[in-house]
Amino acid sequence: MLAGLLFAAIGGATCRAQAPERPELVFIAPTSNTLPLAEFEGNRLRAGILKDLGEAIAARLQRRARFLPLPSRRVRAALRDGEADGLCYVIPGWLDGQHDWSSVVIPDAALLAGTQQAPELAQLQELEGQAIGTVVGYRYPEVEALLGAGFVRDDAPTMLANLRKLAAQRLPYALAERTSLAYFLRQHPEAGLRTVLTLGRIDARCAFSRKARLPFGQVNQAIDDLLADGSVERILSRYR
Structure with a gap:
């Protein structure tokens, strides 16, 4: 009996260890941004509205957020080619090309x-x-x-x-x-x-690639839900 329990415990631990990571949702973090939008440590997004918002969107979709630091001149190509899924705090007048646009997220x-x-x-x-x-x-x-x-x-x-x-x-x-x-x-x-x-x-929004890793309708609904339940406002209030 003890051996059986020990085997079950080891087997359970092995299953947990081998559990696949949640799929990722990749957001662009333009390196020209600074706080309150973004703070970088080396080539890593460390803090800011873009990090908090991206993590909240990904969590609502049961994904993990990954942030891709890029200079502004590379943003359009990264979205066009599907190198990243999305970019927040942007408006159509700032970004050429065909993208899917969320509801207004950050009024400014x-x-x-x-x-x-x-x-x-x-x-x-x-x-x-x-x-x-x-x-x-x-x-x-x-x-x-x-x-x-x-x-x-x-x-x-x-x-x-x-x-x-x-x-x-x-x-x-x-x-x-x-x-x-x-x-x-x-x-x-x-x-x-x-x-x-x-x-x-x-009227800053999030723009998503037409080659994103999940259907735009799902991510836009997640953003709308975060707006409706006050999550976005709580993120913004941290930086006021």
């Missing part, structure tokens, strides 16, 4: 931020031909529409570098999202940055 706003010394502006067109702080690989459809060829970019490698450059008064104005600017000012109130103009809403 596009801003022109400035130093305290920067002159007030009545409209963005007053900056035609003047350098504005931007992030490499980011697209700014509102600004491109208003300034056209007069949009002069001064690219920084990340949003954090963009705002630090502004705080150091290397430029009088920079483009940012409300979420990123508010987080930066909570960490660095002495920076003295302010919102000069609100340029438009950002």
Whole structure:
């Protein structure tokens, strides 16, 4: 009897040890993002809204999240080719190609931020031909529409570098999202940055590859469920 129990215990442990891992859901983590969206440790996504949200979506689908750090210029190809399943905090105007789009997940706003010394502006067109702080690989459809060829970019490698450059008064104005600017000012109130103009809403969504590892209807339902039960709001509140 003892031998039988011992065999059963060993057999059960072996079955547990050999249990297959949950299938993965791969999210792109653009390396140009910084907190509150993303914090990297080396080439690994360590924290941020994108990590928390991706893990929540994957868990709702009984999958494990894996994050693929990529520079902004490689995002479109990675989604097109199915190298990754999805990317969150994006809008159609930022991302070319055919993708499946979720409901709005993170409401935000596009801003022109400035130093305290920067002159007030009545409209963005007053900056035609003047350098504005931007992030490499980011697209700014509102600004491109208003300034056209007069949009002069001064690219920084990340949003954090963009705002630090502004705080150091290397430029009088920079483009940012409300979420990123508010987080930066909570960490660095002495920076003295302010919102000069609100340029438009950002109804940020998640975009999924047409070659994703599971049907889009399933993942979109998972996102809708996370929105409905307050899970997304609880994630966002951690970074406010």
